[in-house]
Amino acid sequence: MELNDIHTILIIGPTISDKNVDLSTALYDTVDILHKLGYKTSIIVEDPTSLLSSGIFFDKTIVERVSGDNVLKFVQKYHPDAILPTVGDRNALGIVSSLNGKIGNTKILGPNYASSLATFKRDLFIKRLNRAKLPVINFISSDDEKEIYSFIRSIGFPIIARRRYSNRHSSGWTNINNLFELDNFMSLDDLEDTKIEIERSIRGFSEYSFTIVRDRFDNSSLIGTIEDIEPIGIHHLDSNLVSPAISLNDSKLQRLRNYSIKLARVFNIVGVCTVHFAYNHVTDESYITEFIPRLSEETKFLEYATSYPLATAVAELCVGFHLDKLQLDAGNFFNGATEPFVDHITSRFPQWKTPGQKYLGPSKTSNSSIIVNGFSLEEVLNKGALNDKFNNNFDRYEKLRKLDDDELFEKIIHPTNWMLDVLLEAMRRKFEKPVLSEITGINMPYLTALQNIIDNSLIIREGEIDGKNVERMVEMGVKGVGHSKLLLDSQDIVTRTVVKNKSAVSVANKDYSNRNYFVTSGISNELELTDRKKIVVRTPIITSKTDITIRQFVLFQLTKSIDQNGLEPIIVGREPWNAPLSMRKKIIEIDDPHMEMKSLKLIPNDNILNIIDLSKNLIDSGDDRLFQFSAQEIKNTGITSDISARVMVVTDGHDFLVPSVILRMKKNKHLYEVSSVNNFMTPEDYNDFSKLISGELEDEDQVAIYNFEFVRPNDRWLVSKKYRGMTNDIIRHELASSVHVIDTLVKLLLGNKIGNDLPLTKIFSNCDEDYLLTIDNKRYKLLDKAGMQKTIDELKQNNK
Template sequence: MNKYRISTPMTVLFLGSGGQKIGQAGEFDYAGYQAIRAFSARKIKTVLVNPNMTAVQTSEGIADATYFLPVTPEFVTGVIEKEKPDSLVICLGGKTAYYCALELERTGILEKYNIQILGTPIETMKTTLCRETFIGTMQESRIPVPESVTVTTPEGALAVTAKTGYPVMVRTDATLNDNAPAVCRNDSELLSFFSDRTEMSDRVTIEEWLGGWKEIELEVLRDAMDNCIVVCSMENLDPVGIHTGDSPIVIPAQTLTDSELQELRRAAFAAVRALNVIGEANLRFAKDPDSAAFRIIEANTSFSRSTALASRASGYQLGHIAAYVALGFSLSEIEHLPAGCGHVCCEPVFDYLMVKVPRWDPWKFAPEDRQLGSVMKSVGQAMAVGKTFCEALQKALRMTGNDIPGLAGHPFTFKDIKEALRNPDHLRLFAVYSALADGWSVDRIYKYTKIDRLYLTTLKEILDIETNLRSLDGPVPADLMRKAKQAGYSDRQIGLCSSLREEQVRALRKELLVRPVVKQLDSRAGMGKNTSNVVYMTYNGATDDTAPLEKGILLPGSGPYHIGSSVEYDWCTVSAAKSLKKSGKIAILVNCNPESLSSDPETADRVYVEEISQERILDIMEAEKPEGIMLSYGGSLTSALALPLSRKGIAVFGTAAENVERVNDRNKFVTL
């Protein structure tokens, strides 16, 4: 085992990720914020370089010194000369921070100023980003990898595919660039890949195609004493071949047997040990659905969207934990803060499901850019928590903010269902549901989508409820109302299926005593007292886990990031919550974005992982009985709720609801 030796840090330099872009948003802000606070708690001076003024971590008072400068070697060297840091943290700024640190190492800046890298060594990051080296390292540890051949010329590539056949997965050496892999199905696509990508790299790896295999991710923690735990397993709904950022994800994985999960767990531990990870890592595996075979696809040793999602799902504050691990603490010495009991050396045990669904802005892209593949195209993500897959999935679909009611009652039509299933785009799930509605069997849908039959069968349960609702001649009976709500149906959905208005459905279910209960996010499955302030609502329960706060202010966030709405609203919401707490008021946050700090347990007195909709806001108001609500910090999503909530007697603080409506309604605004 490689030894991890560091000198006690006095001043630590953090490299941020810079501006937001598709595939890189608030996850680095969230992780960096937690880590900076952890170092500050140990009386270590923190210096941050990040030009993103909308990031919460760049707010006054977070780091001891913040430089709004580009994360480039030239500017970072200037900061090093002035601040004289003795340590550097690079795993919290994505590839922007990594490439900067790589250049600082190459030019001798780190050696000149005697700067140590905390946490996972830079050599490990080099290994994970160089495909040939990574494959070799995994093979040395006897971890199954995709069969691969490295070539340097198009002729060499054609010679390989002449033997292997198509399709193949093709990757360039990612050490010096950020190229995504591509699936090539014929000679023309392969030659096109060479002409487009090889200007930046002269080495191309051709790998066996694992399309149709399940894609499983394991989030792993390892400390310097070689203790390892799996924070959570994550199962992509879509098979290998569709970017994990564009696929719905279920936590924990639902379709693996215990022996299959344990086999992946052993491989993950072997991988992080071979790579000498100190902190967290995300391991991606391909699992053959028809046998015990699996392959490790990738290892990511810096924070990512998956890390943020795993952190939210498990309640393990991975930015905070990784900071303490980098300082030499063992997992058994780090407290599990949100739960209020125990240490993080214990693996989480879930009594709930979390489902992540991508957010799309398809109307801002050309139609040909909407096909799903190995390149990420979604612009954000929403997370939902429930006791069942149906409940969490339908909630997550509504949380994306595209005015989608859920699966049942969706507005989309498909001219050719088979084509929609065979060549998926952002409407893939709705195409699957429509196929079920058209009488397609689960096996036939599986043939074209390779979505596990368990999930397809579960979607059929949602369809059966919709069929029963549409066949009613009278009011919705209590048993069907409860069954629909337990399957994630909203009041609006039930109204769409039963020819009722949303308000009528709400009044009817309250009359039938069908109401949601508040449950804590308990990743210890009842082992010890849970004091977590992160909660969600479900109809699959009988009692509340928490007592009403009966005071305070409700603060809804802005939901998933999308084009035109990013970290700036997160900064506003977090700042408002801090101001409320500073003035002695209780802050209750509502958000569904796993990357945002406004869904972090430290931000508010209570955090709801929930929909930002009129129905759910009313449910929370009834459950918590706060003094009122502030809707100014979540963008258009929350401001649209001002007038409807005000008309229902909810105290809306700030700008009067009528004036908010005048600003949002263009016709009313023009008449001012």
């Protein structure tokens, strides 16, 4: 079944880009299953914090710039049997395409040279698809004006054009609708070695993506589909996404499915492939716009939506498994060829940090996203994009209501992140839906859902709730949204809020249980609990990529520790979290965007030992079981110095441990950060730090985590900052320390004690063997103890 000549695998890790945080649990699942199957894995990665907890599985960790040269050096030195690029970002595909003919007998798993190169070279991509008779948009890249005009005459207007410079950079795409606009574009001054790229415009087409998996025996399976509510012309990650694709009938879906499978066959992709389509529902034209032969943000979204263990499946397919004979844990088989059939809708709504309008186009502007589940379009729209708790929709409504029809029409023509609110206002003014669909490119099912929301808002506002409409209104997810007090006060049984299992026929295996739920409305509740004592972990709305990284790391460590201590972890989140596969049978995850779980009382109160809250605003601060994990600033003197230390402290209310100290020093205009300085501190430092911490904690008598910043302006340590709870440093402290801070915290919450009269060496104990040096928060080096001691001595010598 497996490839018998593969024993050691080099994994190309993600770059330091914040776009790759969604791959962190995918990376864990990948190396977890490879480890269980007996493979030795190494990784080359720029930022080791992106490894989260997966670092324990690697035989070697190389902290270097993730480039073709460094991958080649590793291959020439260690001779791995294979390279796996599927958990890297687009950079990994670029590296694979550059290694052709340079790595001897080392195999490339997953995307091969041709498929990797085709993601960058559009001419190769088009040539392969044309040869396979797959629908693709032809384009030209030329500096010959006659050739360009001849090509345009063959395809007609509208077109899009851009300039490609010799340094591989390019200008943005320009929409050109007629010969006059083309002449203006062509008349602009050109730099030397510049080519003009032109292709037919598909602006306004609907956008879909299909994700399939394929084994080396040419067996394929469609895992999921995603539809962009907004049309092509708006960046994929600025659009509201819906899975499964609602506006495709079966014949259209099967056509695009067949195209996706054929493309994977054309490029001989083994593993996963996401194919993007442009579809015109008026002319029935469809085109393949791009493909992604690796794990990505979309595959992570689909893994949550369908419950299909994509990362695990892809790793096994890459090493030679049959699609119908995959394993969940190196022993428990499942049929990966079973295509998921979901009974719900999963939607992803982009979020922006600032409340104002953002004009949308081909460049990404959103900062993060919210994912919600429901049984109807109206429900997911009400929970997500039209949820006033997230988006200030009532403020938007008041501003839009003051516009006249011409001003409103301008906002319909020029899309912003308020587009759904603009359409709601337009339909309130009786703008015709077919006209709005034609202008905006948004398909009718979504406009119909918006119309239903308008109709029900009027019913609620006018207090006309009765038995004829209450059930339909509940199906639309109006509970907890806007003017819903009358509905909430209704005694009708269908207005009950319940928890439903996120069901999906995803794997042919009875033992694969999906313990992922979401809050909705209905008569029967599906939440199943064991008799084990529980710790509830509540998570907030996510506002940035940094928050996502921290939350993924903290949740994994928390849930693993809660389970290892004999308790059942329950994650209740404003936005869902998809646990690594090894933890999914042990965790109950509940998607609760309106934070209704507490009032539902579905979890027996006497079964809850503790409530760990990761949000910054507590909703039940009087509960003595509540532990606030997020940082609260207690002290900030504003004192700074060129030498400082960030100190993590865990206390049981009486005694404390200092498992991690990170030293920061400035030298030659660079900032150096040294992990696990516990092992390089002098007895005097131990004593000074201990006295300062004891003084700061003198009046504290509760279990807690504290973060201190010490500065040394005049050869004397002072406390400049003090936080109670978790700061953004939690990842660095956990990775830098052999003492697991989060696990220690859980044990203390359960009643364990640190013990008094510990010697200072025990309080600051840290048995690390590898140390992390960070330069300017961008470059990283792993050093042994001798190498780090030498570095510290050099830095201190400079600061004397």
